[in-house]
Amino acid sequence: MKHLSLKTAILLAATALAPMGASANDPLVPSGQPSLLSEEKPADAATAAPAAGPDEVDLAALYYYADQKQEDRVQAEIARLQLKYPGFQVPKNLYLPLAQRSVNEQSLWDLYDKNDFAGIDAEIGRLQAAHAGWVPSEDFSSKLERRKQRVTMTTATTAKDWTGVIAAGEGLDAATEPDIDLLWMLIDAYHATGMKEPLAEVCKGILFRQGDRRFSDDLLATTLQKAAADFSGEEIRAVINALWPQPGAVAALKPIQDDLLRREVATFTADDTKTQPLSDADIGRFNALAATAQGGADFAVLGWYNLKLGQLPAAETAFSAAMEREPTLDSAKGLYLSLSRQKRDADAYRFAVDHLDVLADDSTFLMNALSPRFSKPELGALDAGTVAAYSTAISETQAADHAEILGWYAYNSRQFEAAEAWFAKAWSWQEKPERLKGLALSYLREGKKKQFAALRDEQGDRFPELFKEIGKAAPPRGDRGVTVAKPSASTGDAGYIASLKVKRYDDCLRDLQRLDDRGGLSADAQLIRGWCLMGLARPSEAKSAFSAALQGGKASVRQDAAYGAALAALRSGLTGEAEAVIGAYPVGAARDREIRGEIYWQRARAAFDDKKFDQALEALNARLQLMPESSDMSVLRAWAHQRLGHKAEAHAIFQRLSMHLSDPNIMNGLNTTGATR
Incomplete structure (x- = not known):
């Protein structure tokens, strides 16, 4: 069967559904493209639904002629039934004696209602032993196969066994x-396994039916919601417009229309190339949507x-509403920028100070928000919490410019040890004259003549004018201000950070060891040590470093350390330990999926190697359930099914893989399962 794209199917459906007198210029009616129409035409009402199968009255003549052994009439009646009911199959019990055809099947139907398929097999054996030559009726046999399919698909869906659903x-x-729910199971399975083309085929089969075969609006809307994650908003809107001339009047479409909006x-905001704002009507609807939604995510969007459009008061209002409902880093940054860009610097600063805990996870943003008060203390008094937050952010980011600002604040408030x-620290991170000047002045104010002389001897030839200025500088006269703590010994050692970035892991560890010898490592430094050890394939030692980092530091450091500890455990094959780490410490949704995915993959391989094939499939x-399956994992799944005797399931997986991969292992599996089915 030739697969059509979703857009092609939209055009075909639109052509078939266009009202009488539709213009050739209508964007949904393809112009000058007869090949599209001839490639695949939607079925009309007369042919949309095949006729139901024959009932007992229709079959009465066929059975009568068979009982009378009038074969010519039997064949003529079969031909009549096949013409009337396309696909009609001759009943298996057609030539059985009447006594055998009249066996009471109630016991089978009772077991059928319980989904007791093993019991059905046993009961059929018992009845066949009592009535030689008897076979179950066509009605029961066809319905039994259908029930088995439904139970198998439902069970596989519940277990998130997506390849089992597809098979x-x-x-x-x-x-x-x-039964649209069976098709929805297929959509979910194709989505989970990343099989977009068959997913599109199922969606088109559901959406573009006509006449009596068309599903209700609410079922079609649910189908579109399931498809929305795999297709663009333009494609989904095109389908909606093709199926519903007035989509705004269809209540079932509101949830998907809201999601598309x-x-x-969000797409307009994130894409710098988009400059055309949405219509006032759409934004008005989105305002109403945000007001009724749970949480503050819609207000943040x-x-x-509004911030992108420069509509600053509107942006402030929206971010304020988002913060009231759900204070997040994203909303806090947006509200600060809304205030700052309105030149309301005092309000922006006060907001940042009031939300230090929220902004702490973006150290760079926080430093930029706080630094004006440090460089211009006349703008207003600082408080201890603000100074501590600024110092911490500087240490975490090795921000030389901000370390210099804090140094001058400490110097001008006569805290010379902290200034030094x-x-x-600023000079060690990035050498600039003003930082050298501040260091030299601090030495002078502290009376450290030897240190000053040594610094001048070392840097005097490079900066002769600077040292002349220093000799003329007057002492600061400002108030002491808020106490500034000195950076810790482990703060921002640029050496080991730089070594990690360029993968010089041995140098990284030597720098950290020297730092450790001088007074211990901070949680941040332990985190770096863990990654350097991982780079040297020493996961056991790395795990110890990550564990030490878990004992201190801010939330983001602990989160990174937990992630590292879980990876280190996995490198050592300790899946249980990795699972315990991510169970005890948050690592973020994406990392959690990554770790759990690797845990299950390691367990699946280990179970397969131990010939525990059912456990391999469970893993x-x-x-x-967490992420799509790669081809090598599907191959392992197929072989596990084959070892368990599930030949049909294994063959279906190998067959699917062989359609887009050329691999001897897959071909071997295809031949093995095909020969034994």
Whole structure:
């Protein structure tokens, strides 16, 4: 079967559904493209639904002629039934004696209602032993196969066994299948496994039916919601417009219309190439949507939209509403920028100070928000919490410019020891004359003549004018101000950070060891030590370093350390330990999925090697709940099914893989399962 793109199907459906008198210029009616129309035409109402199968009255003549052994009439009646009911199959019990055909099947139906398939097999054996030549009726046999398929697909969906869902639903025709929930299971399975093309085929089969075969609006809307994650907003809107002439009047479409609007606003905000604002009507609707939604996410999206357009009061209002509902870093940054860009610096600063805990996870942003008060203390008094937050952010980011600002604040408030420490740190991170000047002045004010002389001897030839200025500088006269703590011994050692960045792991560890010898390592430094050890493939030692980092530092450091400890455990094959780490410490949603995915993959391989094939499938199924499955994992899944005797499932997986991969292992599996099915 030739697959059409979703856009092609939209055009075809639009052509078929266009009202009488539709213009050739209508954007949904393809102009000058007869090949599209001839490639695949939507079925009309007369042919949309195949006729139901024959009932007992229709079959009565066929059975009568068979009982009378009138073969010519039997064949003529079969031909009539096949013409009337396309796809009609001759009943298996057609030539059985009447006594055998009249066996009471109630016991089978009772077991059928319980989904007791093993019991059904046993009961059929018992009845066949009592009635030689008897076989179950066509009605029961066909319904039993259908029930088995439904139970298999439902069980696999519950277990997130997506390849099992796909294998069980292989025979479903999306264009004619009456039970939409089975097709939804297939959509979920194709989405989870990243199989976009068959997903599109199922969606088109559901959406573009006509006449009596068309599903209700709420079922079609649910289908579109399931498809939305895999297709663009333009494609989804095109489908909506093709299926519903007035989509605004269809209540079932509101949730998906809301989601599409969210996507459109967010896309405009994130894409610098987009400059055309949304319509006033759309933004008005999005305002109403944000006001009724749970949490503040919609208000935050609206705030960034207004900020991009330069509508600063509107942005402030939106971000304020977002912060009231759910204080997040994203909303806090947006509200600060809204105030700052309105030249309301005092309000912006006060907001930052009131939300130091929220802004702490973006050290660079926090430093930029706080630094004006340090460089211009006349703007207003500082407090201890602000100074501590600024110092911490500088230490974490090795921000030389901000270390210099803090050094001058300490110097001008006559805290010369702290000034010396921060100027020295700033100079070590990045050498600039003003930092050298601050360091030299601090030495003078502290009476450290030997240190000053040594510094002048070392740098005097490079900066002769600077040292002339220093000799003329008057002492500061400002108030003492808020106490500034000196940076810790482990603060921002640029050497080991630089070594890690360029993968000089041995140098990194030597620098850290020297730092450790001088007074211990901070949580941040232990974190770096862990990554350097990981770079040298020493996961056991790295795990110890990450564990030490977990004992201190701010939340983001602990989160990184937990992630590192889990990875180190996995490198050592300790899946249980890795699972315990991410169970005890948050690592973020994406990292959690990554770690759990690797845990399940290691367990699946270990179980397969131990010939515990059912456990291998359980681990693969658990992993598939988190992320799509790679081809090598699907190969392992197929072989596990084959070892367990699930030949049909294994063959279906190998067959799917062989369609886009050329691999001897896959071909071997295809031949093995095909020969034994």
